[in-house]
Amino acid sequence: MTSQTKKTAILIGFVGLAVLLMVRPALAQESGAEIWGRTCNKCHRAQPVNKYHADEWRAIMRHMALNARLTPAEEEAVTEFLMSVARPVVDASTDRSATVALSAPNRLPELVSADPDMASYVIHRDSLIGAETYKRQCVVCHGAEGEGDGPAAAALKPRPTDLTESELVGEMSDAELLEFLAKGKGAMPGFAKILSEQELKAVVGVMRHLNAVE
Amino acid sequence: MSRTLFVRCVLIVAGGMALVMAPSNVHAQMLKFSGYADLEWTLQETNDPEDEWHNLFDNHHFNLIGLAWVTDDLSGAIEVEYEHAGEEIKLEYGYISYVGIPYLRLVGGKFIIPFNRWNKDIHPTFISKMPGRPPVYGNVFPSTYSDVGIWASGGAPVGQNGNRVTYDLYVVNGLKGDPDESSFRGLRDNDREKPDRDDNKAVGGRLGFELANASFGVSGYTGDYAKTEDTGVGLGISFVGVDADYHWQGLELRGEFVSASQDLTSGENNDRSGYYLQAAYLTEVDFEPVVRFTAVDFEGQEDDAQELGIGFNYYLSASGTVRVAYLFGLEDSEFETDNDKLMTQFVVVF
Numbered sequence: 001m002t003s004q005t006k007k008t009a010i011l012i013g014f015v016g017l018a019v020l021l022m023v024r025p026a027l028a029q030e031s032g033a034e035i036w037g038r039t040c041n042k043c044h045r046a047q048p049v050n051k052y053h054a055d056e057w058r059a060i061m062r063h064m065a066l067n068a069r070l071t072p073a074e075e076e077a078v079t080e081f082l083m084s085v086a087r088p089v090v091d092a093s094t095d096r097s098a099t100v101a102l103s104a105p106n107r108l109p110e111l112v113s114a115d116p117d118m119a120s121y122v123i124h125r126d127s128l129i130g131a132e133t134y135k136r137q138c139v140v141c142h143g144a145e146g147e148g149d150g151p152a153a154a155a156l157k158p159r160p161t162d163l164t165e166s167e168l169v170g171e172m173s174d175a176e177l178l179e180f181l182a183k184g185k186g187a188m189p190g191f192a193k194i195l196s197e198q199e200l201k202a203v204v205g206v207m208r209h210l211n212a213v214e
Numbered sequence: 215m216s217r218t219l220f221v222r223c224v225l226i227v228a229g230g231m232a233l234v235m236a237p238s239n240v241h242a243q244m245l246k247f248s249g250y251a252d253l254e255w256t257l258q259e260t261n262d263p264e265d266e267w268h269n270l271f272d273n274h275h276f277n278l279i280g281l282a283w284v285t286d287d288l289s290g291a292i293e294v295e296y297e298h299a300g301e302e303i304k305l306e307y308g309y310i311s312y313v314g315i316p317y318l319r320l321v322g323g324k325f326i327i328p329f330n331r332w333n334k335d336i337h338p339t340f341i342s343k344m345p346g347r348p349p350v351y352g353n354v355f356p357s358t359y360s361d362v363g364i365w366a367s368g369g370a371p372v373g374q375n376g377n378r379v380t381y382d383l384y385v386v387n388g389l390k391g392d393p394d395e396s397s398f399r400g401l402r403d404n405d406r407e408k409p410d411r412d413d414n415k416a417v418g419g420r421l422g423f424e425l426a427n428a429s430f431g432v433s434g435y436t437g438d439y440a441k442t443e444d445t446g447v448g449l450g451i452s453f454v455g456v457d458a459d460y461h462w463q464g465l466e467l468r469g470e471f472v473s474a475s476q477d478l479t480s481g482e483n484n485d486r487s488g489y490y491l492q493a494a495y496l497t498e499v500d501f502e503p504v505v506r507f508t509a510v511d512f513e514g515q516e517d518d519a520q521e522l523g524i525g526f527n528y529y530l531s532a533s534g535t536v537r538v539a540y541l542f543g544l545e546d547s548e549f550e551t552d553n554d555k556l557m558t559q560f561v562v563v564f
Contacts, residue, residue, distance in 0.1 A: 030376065038376050042429065042461060043331075044341045047532050047563075052246070059246035059281040062289040066311060066319055067335060069369030069380035069422070075313075154464040154496055157532045 030074075032081025037140030039068050039078075041155030048156070049189045054083040085189030130202030133195060138203065146210035158187050163210045170211055177204045244283035249293075250340045250563040251276040257556040259543075273299040274559075275339055277306065287314040307360050321365040326358060328367065328382040328420050329433045330457040330470045333357045343466070343494045344523050344539050345557035348508040350488030353519065354472045355453055356398040361386035363415070369424075380422040380431075388416030388437035393449055393479045401439055401451070414438045414448060420455075430458035442479055449477040464496035485513040500529040504539070520544035525557075535561045 030038070040046045052060065058079055065075035135144075141156065143149040146163035153160050163169055172180065181200050184190030191200065254272045276296040283289050293306040309323030326334040332351050336342055337358050351357035363386030369378050389401035416437020423430055433455040438448035452475050459468040469491045476484040488510035496502045506523040525539025536559070543553035 038426065042424075042459070043335050045529065045532055051532070055244045056246045059244045059283040059289075060248070062283050062311075062313075063281045063291045065313075066321070066367065069319075069367055069378075069382075071368070071370060072313060072316060074371075149463070157500055157529055159498060 030077070031136040032077035032079070033137050033140045035070070035074050036078050036081060037150060037152030039070070040064070041152055043067070045155045045157065046152055048187050049082055049085045050184060050187070052082075052086055054086040057082040057086050081194065084194035085184070085191060127202075127205070129199055130206040133199045133203050134206045137191065137195070138206075146207075156187070161188075163207055166211060169207055174201075174204055174208075177207060246281045247278070248281065248564060249276070249278040250338060250561065252339045252559055252561040254345065255558045259554040277338075287312055289313070305360075306358070309365075317368040317370050319367050321367070322363075324360055324362045325365050325384075326360040327384070327386070327418065327435065328365070329355060329359070329418065329435055329453065330420070330431065330455040330472065331459070331468075332457075332470055333359055336468075339537075339559060339561045340535065340563040343492060343502070343504045343527060343537075344506050344525055345537050345559040346523075346539070346541060346555075348470075348490035348492075348506060349510050349519050349521055350470070350472055350490050350508055352399060353510045353512075354398070354474050354486050354488040355455070356389065356400075356402050359389070359402050361388065361402075361416075363387060369422075376424075376426045378424040380424065381419065382422075383417075383419040385415050385417050386437075388414070389439045389451055391439055393440045393442065398451075398474065398476075418453075427462055428458070428460045430456070432456055439476070449479065451476045464498075464502075466492075466494045466496075468492045487511050487513070494527075496529075502527040502529070533563050535559075537561065 036046070036049075061075060061079040061082060065078070070078070139150050140152045141148075141150045141160040142163055143153065143160075148160040148162035150160065161169075169177070178200055180188070181195075181203055182190055182192040191203075195203070251273070252275050254274045255269065256272065257267055257269045260266060260268055274297060278294045278296070280292045281289075282291070288310065290308075290310045292308040294303070295306040296303050305324055307323070307325050309321045309325045311322075312320045328334045332348070333355060337347065337351070339345070347357060363384055365382065365384040367380070367382040369380035371378050389398075391401040414437060416435060418433070418435035418437075420431050420433040434453065436450060436452035439451045440449045441447060442449065453472060455470065455472045457468075457470040459466065461467075469489065471487070471489040473487040474485065478484055488508065490506060490508040492504065492506040494502055494504040503526045504523070505525075506521075508519075508521045508523075510519045512518055520543075522542045522544060523539050524542075525537065527538075528536045530536065538558050539556075541555050541557065543555075
């Protein structure tokens with residue numbers, strides 16, 4: 001081995017250690033959906049989130065987290081997201097996931113507890129929860145403006161729906177949209193296991209808003 | 215391939231399938247059986263005036279992957295590589311891992327060497343944007359290179375914008391072979407039937423930086439591959455690499471550089487280097503044009519190689535892809551080998 005090679009190897013090692021020591025570890029601030037959208041399509045086209053069952057995603061994610069050098073917190077966030085929207089093991093005709101979701105407790109009480117004005121509280125609560133939920137779960141595919149151009153969109157087949165121009169969204173009732181969000185259909189995963197009834201309803205409101213934008 | 219190794223591979227695959235099909239206790243451990251396969255048809259230019267073009271079907275890969283989630287901290291993975299319709303069968307990797315320490319993942323077993331991005335992450339045909347490996351990863355770095363040893367890796371977020379730093383450090387048995395062997399790829403075969411003839415381990419690593427739409431990294435590998443018969447002095451081989459990629463919506467730009475140095479018994483070095491640059495754009499109708507340029511510089515020799523590839527991919531689904539590319543061998547005037555080729559590939563990941 002040449003001395004030049006040894007020097008190069010040692011230099012790379014020291015630079016690496018120095019950078020690692022300077023790093024200020026941060027907790028995973030992004031949602032599992034956001035990390036999934038940002039990370040997975042850097043190497044390959046992201047597979048549909050409902051292609052596999054929950055248990056299969058857990059085994060796959062351990063291997064892929066190693067490839068992507070995710071932290072344990074990041075791996076847990078992505079795994080939770082994928083398992084929650086995975087293909088259900090039970091037969092679709094007996095799937096009660098939507099019913100379960102509709103009776104689930106509100107997960108964001110801290111966002112709505114401080115507003116004393118009941119009239120503005122309702123409007124504020126729904127828009128705030130909707131925006132927060134849409135940002136964390138939907139933007140990665142449908143984009144910030146709902147145009148189907150989120151950071152993961154290019155890697156998905158079929159491409160995410162453009163919510164601003166979707167005639168289907170305009171034609172569906174609130175109840176139908178709620179069921180669609182809860183159960184999913186085709187490449188669109190169901191969010192019944194990850195979102196509460198309040199969050200699902202709030203996202204319906206966001207969809208209505210985006211669909212109405214000229 | 216030896217009969218013993220073949221039997222081992224068959225037993226491993228059969229064992230994996232039995233575990234998958236077994237009912238309850240395996241389900242608790244979360245075992246996923248997966249893989250990918252491809253069919254290639256290549257039209258290759260030759261120097262034979264009587265037969266200027268050869269064409270060949272090849273079932274280049276039918277690789278079976280088993281992924282096991284054992285506990286919160288323990289997992290395992292294996293990929294049985296079944297190449298060229300069964301002419302080559304071996305383990306691409308087979309490892310166990312421990313992830314109980316924050317920012318550290320420990321792997322023991324046979325793993326793919328994390329050198330740049332091509333060798334470990336993007337060489338599978340369901341990921342690679344163009345059929346055939348770029349020549350730099352055959353002539354300069356012996357891809358796909360996997361080895362037995364210990365690998366530590368991890369990553370950590372930096373700031374709040376999705377920026378990350380990643381690292382890989384490993385110790386492996388290392389490449390080995392006859393001194394002055396001209397083919398680097400031939401140095402990879404280091405199973406127990408060819409014991410570690412230099413008695414030294416090889417070390418290496420990669421330091422990576424990831425931004426929201428881009429990433430880059432530097433890699434190194436160094437170790438002895440043989441020792442001189444008369445003095446017993448170790449003969450080293452080392453690689454230094456740089457990789458970078460950029461993503462914006464459907465656009466992907468990627469480039470990698472590798473420099474290699476091999477000690478020879480004559481006291482001289484066999485140095486060579488090379489790079490590839492690739493651009494691909496995935497349109498909304500799942501059609502993806504791709505262009506790739508590769509250059510390899512064999513220092514002090516006249517047979518440098520360059521290749522320009524132009525092609526496209528069409529994604530039938532998220533799991534199935536058709537790839538077509540024409541690869542121009544750009545020969546030097548003194549190196550008159552005609553080696554253009556048309557490659558088509560149908561790939562399925564399951």
